Amino acid sequence: MAEQIALEVTRFSPERDKVPSIQAFDVPLRKEWVVLDALNYVKDRVDGSLSFRWSCRMGVCGSCGMMVNGEPKLTCATFLTDYAPGPVRVEPLKNFPVMRDLIVEITDFLGKLSKVKPWIIRAKKKPLSEGEYLQTPDELDTYRQFSMCINCLLCYAACPVYGLDPLFAGPAALALAQRYNMDSRDEGKSERLDILSQHDGIWGCTFVGECTEVCPKHVDPAGAIQQYKLTATQEWIRSLLMPWGGKS
Amino acid sequence: MLDISSHDVLIVGGGGAGLRAAIAVAETNPNLNIAVLSKVYPMRSHTVSAEGGAAGVIGPDDTLDEHAYDTISGGDWLPDQDAVEFFVKEAPEELLRMEHWGCPWNREPNGRVAVRPFGGMKKERTWFAADKTGFHMLHTLFQTSLKYNAVTRYDEFYATKLLADDGQVQGVVAIELASGKIQAISAKAVILTTGGCGRVFPFTTNAAIKTGDGMSLAYRAGAPLKDMEFVQYHPTGLPFTGILITEAARAEGGYMLNKDGYRYLQDYNLGKPQPQPVLRSMELGPRDRLSQAFVKEFEKGRTLKGPYGDVVHLDLRHLGEKKITTKLPFVRELCLKYENLDPVKELIPVRPVVHYMMGGVHTDTNGATPLKGLYAAGEVACVSINGANRLGSNSLTECLVFGAQCGRAAADFASTQRAPGRHLLAQAVDEETRLQDQFLRKAGGRERISEIREEMQRTMEQSAGIYRSRDSLEQAAGKLSELQERFRDIGLDDRGHAFNTELVAALELGSMVDVAESIIQCALHRTESRGAHQRTDFPARDDQKFLAHSVVTRTAEGTPAVNYLPVKITRWPPAERVYGK
Numbered sequence: 001m002a003e004q005i006a007l008e009v010t011r012f013s014p015e016r017d018k019v020p021s022i023q024a025f026d027v028p029l030r031k032e033w034v035v036l037d038a039l040n041y042v043k044d045r046v047d048g049s050l051s052f053r054w055s056c057r058m059g060v061c062g063s064c065g066m067m068v069n070g071e072p073k074l075t076c077a078t079f080l081t082d083y084a085p086g087p088v089r090v091e092p093l094k095n096f097p098v099m100r101d102l103i104v105e106i107t108d109f110l111g112k113l114s115k116v117k118p119w120i121i122r123a124k125k126k127p128l129s130e131g132e133y134l135q136t137p138d139e140l141d142t143y144r145q146f147s148m149c150i151n152c153l154l155c156y157a158a159c160p161v162y163g164l165d166p167l168f169a170g171p172a173a174l175a176l177a178q179r180y181n182m183d184s185r186d187e188g189k190s191e192r193l194d195i196l197s198q199h200d201g202i203w204g205c206t207f208v209g210e211c212t213e214v215c216p217k218h219v220d221p222a223g224a225i226q227q228y229k230l231t232a233t234q235e236w237i238r239s240l241l242m243p244w245g246g247k248s
Numbered sequence: 249m250l251d252i253s254s255h256d257v258l259i260v261g262g263g264g265a266g267l268r269a270a271i272a273v274a275e276t277n278p279n280l281n282i283a284v285l286s287k288v289y290p291m292r293s294h295t296v297s298a299e300g301g302a303a304g305v306i307g308p309d310d311t312l313d314e315h316a317y318d319t320i321s322g323g324d325w326l327p328d329q330d331a332v333e334f335f336v337k338e339a340p341e342e343l344l345r346m347e348h349w350g351c352p353w354n355r356e357p358n359g360r361v362a363v364r365p366f367g368g369m370k371k372e373r374t375w376f377a378a379d380k381t382g383f384h385m386l387h388t389l390f391q392t393s394l395k396y397n398a399v400t401r402y403d404e405f406y407a408t409k410l411l412a413d414d415g416q417v418q419g420v421v422a423i424e425l426a427s428g429k430i431q432a433i434s435a436k437a438v439i440l441t442t443g444g445c446g447r448v449f450p451f452t453t454n455a456a457i458k459t460g461d462g463m464s465l466a467y468r469a470g471a472p473l474k475d476m477e478f479v480q481y482h483p484t485g486l487p488f489t490g491i492l493i494t495e496a497a498r499a500e501g502g503y504m505l506n507k508d509g510y511r512y513l514q515d516y517n518l519g520k521p522q523p524q525p526v527l528r529s530m531e532l533g534p535r536d537r538l539s540q541a542f543v544k545e546f547e548k549g550r551t552l553k554g555p556y557g558d559v560v561h562l563d564l565r566h567l568g569e570k571k572i573t574t575k576l577p578f579v580r581e582l583c584l585k586y587e588n589l590d591p592v593k594e595l596i597p598v599r600p601v602v603h604y605m606m607g608g609v610h611t612d613t614n615g616a617t618p619l620k621g622l623y624a625a626g627e628v629a630c631v632s633i634n635g636a637n638r639l640g641s642n643s644l645t646e647c648l649v650f651g652a653q654c655g656r657a658a659a660d661f662a663s664t665q666r667a668p669g670r671h672l673l674a675q676a677v678d679e680e681t682r683l684q685d686q687f688l689r690k691a692g693g694r695e696r697i698s699e700i701r702e703e704m705q706r707t708m709e710q711s712a713g714i715y716r717s718r719d720s721l722e723q724a725a726g727k728l729s730e731l732q733e734r735f736r737d738i739g740l741d742d743r744g745h746a747f748n749t750e751l752v753a754a755l756e757l758g759s760m761v762d763v764a765e766s767i768i769q770c771a772l773h774r775t776e777s778r779g780a781h782q783r784t785d786f787p788a789r790d791d792q793k794f795l796a797h798s799v800v801t802r803t804a805e806g807t808p809a810v811n812y813l814p815v816k817i818t819r820w821p822p823a824e825r826v827y828g829k
Contacts, residue, residue, distance in 0.1 A: 032488055057491075077585055119391050136357065218712050
């Protein structure tokens with residue numbers, strides 16, 4: 001008999017259960033297996049009703065974020081052997097409503113993403129016939145890191161502010177706002193700032209940077225939020241000094 | 249009571265082609281009401297995994313004709329040349345439009361967009377965003393699509409059937425995964441952009457969601473599938489996981505080595521080894537030829553044994569840490585994370601892995617299928633620009649060019665049509681009954697999804713892999729009819745409604761078995777070798793009989809019937825494929 005590890009997973013069916021419970025399964029402990037492989041083992045061979053999201057299995061689609069032993073992780077990039085001898089506990093991402101087993105409701109994030117206007121805003125668009133907007137490698141580097149966000153939402157699960165204040169736009173949405181603000185092709189910074197200063201959320205964010213610590217793509221949302229605070233403060237001071245056009 | 253909601257244009261699939269189509273519809277006619285339906289949130293779509301880049305002529309020394317010639321010869325003269333000419337002409341503008349929408353393309357020091365070499369391409373014309381091009385394109389398209397208020401999204405809905413009235417497609421029946429509710433969604437035009445079906449095979453770079461849903465939806469509704477026998481093996485996948493190591497690794501100068509450290513491609517008519525990469529030569533040959541060379545090396549005993557089958561090595565060490573981190577950061581990340589090795593210092597074990605379907609739903613250059621009101625674009629479709637073998641970096645561009653084109657065509661068509669009537673609801677009621685009877689309310693059911701799926705995958709690898717023969721294909725045909733039969737006896741553990749992912753897996757398996765049968769039948773009937781379709785019993789290309797597309801339709805009995813359509817030749821008469829010269 002191959003070596004086994006105990007996999008404890010959250011079970012919840014809105015049709016059947018009032019509260020979630022934990023169910024344990026013994027799964028083979030294989031060196032090359034990630035936590036997601038263990039979940040698929042259960043689904044394929046033991047209990048087909050276990051529900052979770054996954055797709056690319058290479059850490060780029062952002063579907064398979066879950067809490068693994070209390071930490072937000074991409075389960076396709078988290079090896080079982082790191083938790084030997086076990087047990088390894090897999091739960092739905094914290095701070096989101098649970099829809100079923102390990103699946104959480106993320107529409108709140110999608111609404112927030114749309115609100116920060118994550119697209120290029122320009123007063124005057126250049127026609128395609130005039131070619132590309134020039135952007136040097138250094139200019140690209142100023143925002144590249146923030147463009148690496150895969151929307152896996154581990155940062156929301158780690159964020160103490162989002163946990164307490166669901167109106168907070170949150171780390172990924174702010175990092176993506178900053179991704180466009182820093183892009184040399186964009187002119188929408190003040191529009192995005194207006195939206196974000198309507199809520200106090202960003203001021204509640206501390207320097208602790210839990211979001212940056214858990215980010216599997218090294219996006220550094222905490223850095224983006226600090227940049228944002230600085231810009232917002234500068235804009236606020238400028239609006240005091242130049243009330244008639246400081247934001248143009 | 250079933251709901252029916254209606255739109256002007258409904259797009260099924262939210263990846264690169266689907267989102268590009270949605271934007272094209274919105275820009276063609278701002279009054280149209282657009283819906284994008286996908287079984288996952290759009291940014292999870294498999295476009296996200298594409299790494300190397302997107303081809304489009306940009307350099308002053310390059311021409312559209314050269315891109316066309318590379319594509320046609322790369323496809324072993326099976327691409328339709330009118331479609332290829334249209335494709336190469338539209339490509340640069342589509343890539344430029346992505347730039348205007350914010351795609352973070354790599355740049356030259358002067359700020360211009362940078363391009364890199366790619367397999368089978370004679371000039372440098374592959375636009376790239378490091379080695380996460382598909383990821384950046386998908387997120388750019390998704391984020392840009394958010395500004396169009398005309399687009400309604402049905403995220404996490406699974407389409408089970410096309411609604412049709414008198415041969416005209418008018419919407420879908422779909423399951424809202426969150427609630428399990430079955431819904432009819434009607435539209436004047438439907439565009440399929442659901443991607444390919446790599447999951448029909450056991451070892452693939454494709455994500456779990458690539459299950460041929462759109463191909464099967466169209467096929468069951470009576471639309472023909474085309475060139476299904478042409479399955480691309482990418483020569484460099486990581487063993488066990490099948491994770492793709494992008495062709496860009498070779499374009500930047502990586503070597504393919506056998507167990508003796510020898511650059512074995514020189515033995516397969518692909519040119520002589522040089523220290524620097526040479527276009528259309530050696531490691532930059534086309535994918536079909538490189539994957540075939542692996543099999544030959546294996547037969548000669550010159551590959552290495554690994555725990556998951558034989559491998560060869562991809563050597564990037566001589567590129568140095570700086571080049572690897574700037575041009576191939578994702579390759580390094582994937583190797584470190586999944587193989588526990590650093591390509592800066594170590595060799596990467598790789599083997600061929602199923603990557604892409606050249607075939608798909610038969611369309612014209614507008615993306616229109618023979619069924620009125622039904623369009624398709626991207627990997628689900630077969631226009632065909634890829635013929636018998638797709639060149640790396642043509643598929644991302646194809647999603648843009650044909651996504652946009654079929655968005656425009658569907659918008660024009662929808663603008664002339666009246667809204668479908670509520671009588672379609674009756675078809676949705678029937679479909680709901682079928683799903684209940686077949687899966688949710690059925691008593692018993694002895695077959696497990698994973699067992700049928702694994703048997704299908706094994707069958708496909710053994711019979712329809714890099715080399716095929718009549719014997720292997722006939723065996724597979726028999727096995728697949730058995731699996732179709734056993735599929736009817738499937739029993740689900742999960743009979744609930746909310747997020748029943750087991751029901752989705754069952755429906756996906758149904759699609760895959762359909763698609764697998766169409767692949768086997770097309771492969772059986774094509775008694776020649778061309779591009780990615782290599783028959784050991786018919787090793788030569790036969791232009792007399794097979795300069796033609798396979799077209800497979802579903803008969804009344806549910807079995808596949810294969811016919812042929814001539815290839816459109818405009819300016820490049822069939823010739824020998826020459827590499828390394």
